[in-house]
Amino acid sequence: MPLLCIDTSTSLVVAALVDASGAVTGSTSSGRAQALLELVDELLDAAGRPELTALGVGVGPGGFTGVRIGVTTARGIAEALDIPLHAINSLQAIAADVATEHPDEVVWGAIDARRGEYFVQPFRAGADGIVVALGPARAIAVADLDDLSGIVVATDGMDPRALARTALAVVAAAEDGAGDPLHVVPDYVRAPDAEPARLQLRIDPLVLDDLDALMRLEERCFPAPWSRGMYEEELVRPANNAVHLAARDDAVGGRLLGAGLASRIGDSWHIMNILVDPSAQRRGIGARLLEQLIECSSQLGGGDGWTLEVRPSNTAAIALYEAHGFLTAGMRPGYYAETGEDAFVMWRSADNPVVPA
Amino acid sequence: MSDRLVLAIESSCDETAAAVVRGRSVLSDVIASQAELHDRFGGVVPEIASRRHLELLDVVVRQALDDAGVGGLRDLDAIAVTQGPGLVGALLVGVAGAKARAWATGLPLIAVDHLFGHVASAMLAPDVELEPPYLCLLASGGHTMLLDVDERMRITLLGSTRDDAAGEAFDKGARLLGLPMPGGPELAALATGGTPGAVTFTPAMIHHDTLDTSFSGIKTALAVALRERGRRKAGAEPSDADLAAAFETAIVATLAGAVRKLVAQRGAGSGHPQARETLALVGGVAANAKLRAAVEATCRESGMRSVATPLRWCGDNAAMIGVASAWYPDRTGSIARSLDAYATSPLFRDRELVPN
Numbered sequence: 001m002p003l004l005c006i007d008t009s010t011s012l013v014v015a016a017l018v019d020a021s022g023a024v025t026g027s028t029s030s031g032r033a034q035a036l037l038e039l040v041d042e043l044l045d046a047a048g049r050p051e052l053t054a055l056g057v058g059v060g061p062g063g064f065t066g067v068r069i070g071v072t073t074a075r076g077i078a079e080a081l082d083i084p085l086h087a088i089n090s091l092q093a094i095a096a097d098v099a100t101e102h103p104d105e106v107v108w109g110a111i112d113a114r115r116g117e118y119f120v121q122p123f124r125a126g127a128d129g130i131v132v133a134l135g136p137a138r139a140i141a142v143a144d145l146d147d148l149s150g151i152v153v154a155t156d157g158m159d160p161r162a163l164a165r166t167a168l169a170v171v172a173a174a175e176d177g178a179g180d181p182l183h184v185v186p187d188y189v190r191a192p193d194a195e196p197a198r199l200q201l202r203i204d205p206l207v208l209d210d211l212d213a214l215m216r217l218e219e220r221c222f223p224a225p226w227s228r229g230m231y232e233e234e235l236v237r238p239a240n241n242a243v244h245l246a247a248r249d250d251a252v253g254g255r256l257l258g259a260g261l262a263s264r265i266g267d268s269w270h271i272m273n274i275l276v277d278p279s280a281q282r283r284g285i286g287a288r289l290l291e292q293l294i295e296c297s298s299q300l301g302g303g304d305g306w307t308l309e310v311r312p313s314n315t316a317a318i319a320l321y322e323a324h325g326f327l328t329a330g331m332r333p334g335y336y337a338e339t340g341e342d343a344f345v346m347w348r349s350a351d352n353p354v355v356p357a
Numbered sequence: 358m359s360d361r362l363v364l365a366i367e368s369s370c371d372e373t374a375a376a377v378v379r380g381r382s383v384l385s386d387v388i389a390s391q392a393e394l395h396d397r398f399g400g401v402v403p404e405i406a407s408r409r410h411l412e413l414l415d416v417v418v419r420q421a422l423d424d425a426g427v428g429g430l431r432d433l434d435a436i437a438v439t440q441g442p443g444l445v446g447a448l449l450v451g452v453a454g455a456k457a458r459a460w461a462t463g464l465p466l467i468a469v470d471h472l473f474g475h476v477a478s479a480m481l482a483p484d485v486e487l488e489p490p491y492l493c494l495l496a497s498g499g500h501t502m503l504l505d506v507d508e509r510m511r512i513t514l515l516g517s518t519r520d521d522a523a524g525e526a527f528d529k530g531a532r533l534l535g536l537p538m539p540g541g542p543e544l545a546a547l548a549t550g551g552t553p554g555a556v557t558f559t560p561a562m563i564h565h566d567t568l569d570t571s572f573s574g575i576k577t578a579l580a581v582a583l584r585e586r587g588r589r590k591a592g593a594e595p596s597d598a599d600l601a602a603a604f605e606t607a608i609v610a611t612l613a614g615a616v617r618k619l620v621a622q623r624g625a626g627s628g629h630p631q632a633r634e635t636l637a638l639v640g641g642v643a644a645n646a647k648l649r650a651a652v653e654a655t656c657r658e659s660g661m662r663s664v665a666t667p668l669r670w671c672g673d674n675a676a677m678i679g680v681a682s683a684w685y686p687d688r689t690g691s692i693a694r695s696l697d698a699y700a701t702s703p704l705f706r707d708r709e710l711v712p713n
Contacts (some may be wrong), residue, residue, distance in 0.1 A: 034449070037460050037694040064404060065446050068411055069453045075415050076457025080430050182415055192404035212547065212597070213535065220537070248535070253583075255535035277537065279396035 002050040004077075005160075005167040006040065008033040008070035009062025009090040010111055012157025015039045016164035017047055026160020033069040054083055054179065056167030058090035061119040061137050061189040062111050068186060075181040084179020086170045089187070091121040091137055093158045093166040098151055099125040106134065106150030113139050119189055122150065130169065137189050199257075199283065200250035203292050206259050208235050210246055213256040221275045234261050234272060243269075243296040247276070247285050260289035262297050262306070269297045271308035274317075286320055294324070294348075305350040309335055309343040321346050361434035364421065364458075365679030366414070368451030369443025369471045370499075371401045372672070373413040377425035377433075378679030381480055385424030386669075386676045389413045396538045407446035414454045421675070430462045437682035439675075440468035441699035448698035456696055465687035469678045472702050473710055476504060476512060477684070478666040478677035479637035487664050492623055492633045494616055494652065497640035497672075498524035498539075501612070502704070503568045503619045505633070510684045514708040515623070516568025516615065523608060523642045526572035530579050530604045534597055544601050545645055551602030556582060556595045558607040560614060566622070570615050575607045605647060612642075613651040620659045635662045644671040684712040 003018040013036050016026035025047060029039045044050070057074035060067035067090075078085035091109030099107040103125045111119045121137040145152055206214070211231060218225040235244055247258035258276040262269050271293060276285045294306060309332060310317050318328075326346040335343030360380040367374040371391040377384045391409050395401045427433065438455035441448055452468075459466040475495050480487045493504040493512075501523045503516035521529065524541055531540025536547065558578040561571040582600055616636065621627060625634045638652045649665050656663035670677055688696065704710040
């Protein structure tokens with residue numbers, strides 16, 4: 001049983017030990033999270049250094065760096081001793097005692113999130129004494145604390161005994177085989193304070209001068225890239241039978257972030273390739289390229305419509321095409337020679353004037 | 358020389374790395390790069406880097422132990438970790454992970470300066486028995502330093518950049534040319550297609566006997582050349598590759614010029630009381646082929662031996678931290694348990710770095 005619990009999500013460093021008999025000892029320190037092991041060491045010394053069999057760690061929410069030190073430390077100890085590690089909700093540890101004293105009432109755990117906000121989460125203890133979360137943790141303005149209905153527990157730090165009791169409840173509820181340290185990660189609640197660099201996206205013709213940049217892009221995008229020769233061949237096609245577009249980011253010197261190529265073959269347009277730099281994906285660049293390919297080829301005479309092949313495994317691309325009116329029309333077995341993968345054939349008819357949602 | 362079995366951990370910037378070394382033998386070497394994660398933000402975002410380090414650290418350490426055939430942590434003799442300089446939030450992940458393992462196993466902890474690690478990385482060169490003392494050019498994304506390394510691996514800063522670091526200059530030049538990050542290798546690759554001498558950027562001249570360097574002028578020259586070309590349009594000459602080649606040549610010439618001055622002042626035949634016979638080229642920019650060749654040639658002219666860190670250990674890695682740890686004392690007890698990370702190296706503050 002010896003179970004060690006630690007929490008560094010508040011400005012208090014908290015450690016608790018549940019010994020083999022179930023007795024709990026605990027200790028707190030107002031020092032920095034960097035000194036967590038000092039506190040743990042003293043606690044274990046006082047208990048005669050029992051051999052630990054499990055660990056619990058408060059995963060926040062709380063100060064990012066503090067929570068990270070607690071979780072990294074706990075994971076490291078669990079890895080070194082090869083013992084299970086359990087995640088403890090720090091807000092629950094704060095709210096647990098009050099919730100148990102007031103069964104069936106809503107009790108909010110609250111931790112100072114700085115910048116004028118608190119992390120809060122509602123809990124309730126049933127008649128059986130088991131505390132359950134009634135919703136997710138979130139950040140709210142300090143002024144809004146008063147509007148929460150129920151009891152709000154906003155102490156800085158927590159009672160080590162409450163931390164231990166919360167950990168014991170987690171351990172009791174854990175399934176066999178639970179406790180892989182690699183699965184224990186902080187609950188940050190807030191996204192990191194960073195915005196992706198703003199794109200200054202420009203779509204314009206892809207030209208032979210782009211070949212070097214295009215080949216670098218191709219290698220970053222696909223495991224079995226098109227050769228330089230294949231692109232060269234595409235780029236010199238007659239302008240009335242081909243559309244070649246580049247997506248460039250003017251925020252960084254017009255860097256090539258994506259490319260789209262379509263060719264008229266017979267009476268229909270074939271979307272030959274759409275590629276977007278992995279670092280710039282999921283930002284709508286592929287959609288912009290596809291829309292422009294369709295627009296530009298329509299102006300050249302759309303013919304019967306547009307067709308393309310796509311890997312069944314490329315669900316992101318399939319979703320993009322479906323959102324732009326493409327339907328799966330068939331399958332080409334073993335189309336991708338390198339992997340033997342089949343290809344879906346997708347088709348959008350010229351008389352299907354789909355406006356993307 | 359120590360031949361202890363050491364697990365080393367490095368997390369100072371955007372690489373999560375672990376290695377197992379015995380003396381100078383690298384038994385395993387694992388690096389998880391976050392470069393692509395940060396590319397879209399136009400630079401390393403500390404909070405994102407720290408979160409990723411936490412997710413990766415234990416996986417990377419497990420892999421390093423497995424690759425080295427180490428059954429468990431208890432088979433090790435010590436655990437080494439980068440203490441600084443770097444992003445403190447990022448460093449703290451490595452430091453906390455190393456401290457936890459040392460505490461749980463009773464192993465000694467060794468706290469290593471990241472720059473010291475780079476300086477020691479030249480000892481990983483195969484077939485070269487590099488021993489201190491030596492002179493050193495450390496050129497990386499964050500630093501451009503000319504250093505003296507004495508018999509006991511005490512490092513003295515003799516010169517540094519007045520503006521951008523060499524690697525930073527490469528990154529900024531690459532951005533101007535619209536290349537993805539990391540800019541250095543991309544720019545060097547582009548430069549291979551350029552016509553040498555089609556364009557020339559004059560390397561910055563730093564007067565007198567100072568060993569300082571400057572790169573901002575070269576960066577401005579590239580920006581101006583790109584703007585002028587944009588005005589002319591016709592023919593678009595010079596090409597991107599020509600400009601990249603000129604840019605790379607100017608940076609390499611600046612660094613080689615600094616090495617030449619350093620060798621004249623402190624190298625073999627300089628008459629300096631602590632003249633050194635070897636120069637080591639280390640740091641991420643040391644992976645640049647033209648720089649390696651230029652430094653080698655400069656040293657040869659002056660009768661100096663030159664040693665460059667093997668390519669795979671030029672960038673941030675844990676193997677160099679493991680090798681460097683041999684010069685540092687073990688930390689145990691309360692000192693190990695309360696170890697903190699630091700953002701600024703003593704090499705900046707005191708112009709001196711002593712492994713203690």
